[in-house]
Amino acid sequence: MLNALDNLMLEKVADMHDIPKGAYNIRKNGEGIQKNTTENIDIITKKDRPGIDVIIKPNTKKESVYIPVIVTEQGITDVVYNTFEIGENADVEIIAGCGIHNSGDNKSQHDGIHEFFINKGAHIKYIEKHYGQGEGTGKKVLNPKTIIHAKENTTVELELIQIMGIDNTVRDTEIQLYDGAKLIITERLLTNIEQKAKSNITVELLGENSSAQIISRSVAQGKSEQTYYFDLIGKNKCRGHIQCDAIIMDDAVITSTPKISAHHSDAQLVHEAAIGKLESVQLIKLMSIGLTEKEAEDTILKGFLK
Amino acid sequence: MLELKDISLSVENKANILNKVNLKLLDKKIYVITGPNGSGKSSLARIIMGISTPTAGNIIFNGQDITQLDITQRAHLGIGYAFQSPPRFKGIKVRELLNLSMSSGSGEDKICDLLYSVGLCSQEYLDRDMDASLSGGEIKRIEIASILARNLKLAVFDEPEAGIDLWSFNRLAETFKEMHEKTNATIVLISHQEKILELADEIILVANGGIERNIPKEDILRKGFIDDKCKCRANCGKAGDKNAECIG
Numbered sequence A: 001m002l003n004a005l006d007n008l009m010l011e012k013v014a015d016m017h018d019i020p021k022g023a024y025n026i027r028k029n030g031e032g033i034q035k036n037t038t039e040n041i042d043i044i045t046k047k048d049r050p051g052i053d054v055i056i057k058p059n060t061k062k063e064s065v066y067i068p069v070i071v072t073e074q075g076i077t078d079v080v081y082n083t084f085e086i087g088e089n090a091d092v093e094i095i096a097g098c099g100i101h102n103s104g105d106n107k108s109q110h111d112g113i114h115e116f117f118i119n120k121g122a123h124i125k126y127i128e129k130h131y132g133q134g135e136g137t138g139k140k141v142l143n144p145k146t147i148i149h150a151k152e153n154t155t156v157e158l159e160l161i162q163i164m165g166i167d168n169t170v171r172d173t174e175i176q177l178y179d180g181a182k183l184i185i186t187e188r189l190l191t192n193i194e195q196k197a198k199s200n201i202t203v204e205l206l207g208e209n210s211s212a213q214i215i216s217r218s219v220a221q222g223k224s225e226q227t228y229y230f231d232l233i234g235k236n237k238c239r240g241h242i243q244c245d246a247i248i249m250d251d252a253v254i255t256s257t258p259k260i261s262a263h264h265s266d267a268q269l270v271h272e273a274a275i276g277k278l279e280s281v282q283l284i285k286l287m288s289i290g291l292t293e294k295e296a297e298d299t300i301l302k303g304f305l306k
Numbered sequence B: 001m002l003e004l005k006d007i008s009l010s011v012e013n014k015a016n017i018l019n020k021v022n023l024k025l026l027d028k029k030i031y032v033i034t035g036p037n038g039s040g041k042s043s044l045a046r047i048i049m050g051i052s053t054p055t056a057g058n059i060i061f062n063g064q065d066i067t068q069l070d071i072t073q074r075a076h077l078g079i080g081y082a083f084q085s086p087p088r089f090k091g092i093k094v095r096e097l098l099n100l101s102m103s104s105g106s107g108e109d110k111i112c113d114l115l116y117s118v119g120l121c122s123q124e125y126l127d128r129d130m131d132a133s134l135s136g137g138e139i140k141r142i143e144i145a146s147i148l149a150r151n152l153k154l155a156v157f158d159e160p161e162a163g164i165d166l167w168s169f170n171r172l173a174e175t176f177k178e179m180h181e182k183t184n185a186t187i188v189l190i191s192h193q194e195k196i197l198e199l200a201d202e203i204i205l206v207a208n209g210g211i212e213r214n215i216p217k218e219d220i221l222r223k224g225f226i227d228d229k230c231k232c233r234a235n236c237g238k239a240g241d242k243n244a245e246c247i248g
Helices: A004-014 A280-288 A293-304 B041-049 B071-077 B094-101 B108-117 B136-148 B166-182
Strands: A023-028 A031-036 A041-045 A052-056 A061-066 A069-071 A077-086 A091-095 A098-101 A108-118 A123-133 A140-142 A145-150 A155-164 A168-177 A182-191 A196-205 A210-220 A225-234 A238-248 A253-262 A267-276 B002-009 B018-025 B030-034 B056-061 B079-082 B154-158 B186-190 B202-207 B210-216
Touching: A004 A069, A004 A098, A004 A123, A023 A041, A023 A052, A031 A041, A041 A061, A052 A061, A069 A077, A069 A108, A098 A108, A098 A140, A108 A123, A123 A140, A145 A155, A155 A168, A168 A182, A168 A210, A182 A196, A182 A225, A196 A210, A196 A238, A210 A225, A210 A253, A210 A293, A225 A238, A225 A267, A238 A253, A238 A293, A253 A267, A280 A293, A280 B071, B002 B041, B018 B041, B018 B056, B018 B210, B030 B041, B041 B079, B041 B154, B041 B186, B071 B079, B079 B136, B094 B108, B094 B136, B108 B136, B136 B154, B136 B166, B166 B186
Parallel strands: A023 A061, A023 A069, A052 A077, A061 A091, A069 A098, A077 A108, A091 A123, A098 A123, A108 A140, A108 A145, A123 A155, A140 A168, A145 A168, A155 A182, A168 A196, A182 A210, A196 A225, A210 A238, A225 A253, A238 A267, B030 B186, B030 B202, B079 B154, B154 B186
Antiparallel strands: A023 A031, A041 A052, B002 B018, B002 B056, B202 B210
């Protein structure tokens, strides 16, 4: 059912070298094509609209769910609505990710709308990798929307990574944190040629002792454009930190707007944003241990986006 | 092994940073370059590594004119340079930087030895990022380790003691001694520190963009060349002025 191209795309976006042992749902060109559930993790296909419900039982420990999406045909616009219900005190990893291979001249697009209900004490790590390839002129477009309701004492780790090859992306992330909830977002983005990427992250720190850390690192090359809008809203005794770091190269354009708003006297919010080119002293250091200028540049960028 | 012939360096709107410098370094010797701030010591080191290009003169390395070679080419010839203020890298681990520095085939044991030789515990540091989470002293020690990692013919250290605490400093001097004993590298240390000066086979005093004098080892410890306190006062125009900062 999966051909060599499919396998390559799955490896790129979900590090899948084989069909996973646990729970998974593979979606290809707008249809679910393979699925597996486990005793603790159920995956139910939605009846009213495209998408799945992933239900994870309370106290499920150290299990993973793979839900990759691949688009290998041109001219497709796939919209999917996935809902995740994470049981109390569960500790799971969710590997999403979308890969588009478009060798034609028509646009291929995937819009994934994911909503998470994370119940008390649960810990999730959500990894979303985006990747595009293909020779054609058809655009490869990915617009993920992620909505998270993190209840008391939950820990939410998000890794949002756009590796390469996506022409246009608008990422919307909206998160609500209740008492003691802890959020860590790591965003990595690389754009080149004339690609455009927009990332909007809004985090509401609603609960006492909730905390959020957003670490965004990006590299813009060629004539690409990146726009960031990060908004931390502290409505209780809470801590929040945005760190937005970008390397600009060639004729790229980067706009970064970190915003923090406090509605409580014990809200501690910090934002840092920096855009700059590759530091020449870094290049010189690596060249002085024997790397060529190109190898030095690749090493620095690879590390930066790791 | 290295010869600088009439090396000059000038930049726009500034007097010559280096003015017709001639210098010969021999195999397996330790040289310490010292002199006041702004005298051209670091410029000299950067010219040797190829980071700065001289406006005139030639650099001969083991019989080859390397004046036009770039940094990478010089690195491949066995020249290394430890930065006075080493850069930090986001997302690159100490282990990765040392791996990049090492000759191929060296194993994990070698990395541990390297960190140990600069006074760092490998277990604690190998997986640390080379970013702002490391202190200035830690970054500096890792920089020195990255030079020790390489199989060099000529190693230049630009103020290796800067940023290193006193406690670790004695260990650092030992490290250079060991490097001298165990390798065939010619070692150039830019320094003002007595302990480092004592390691020298020859001290090169740089002032006003030129080499003011070379002081051979046998004369280093002889009274008159080096003041007991600052080690160079006798060679300095400000000698005798107790308030003068003779060496930066």
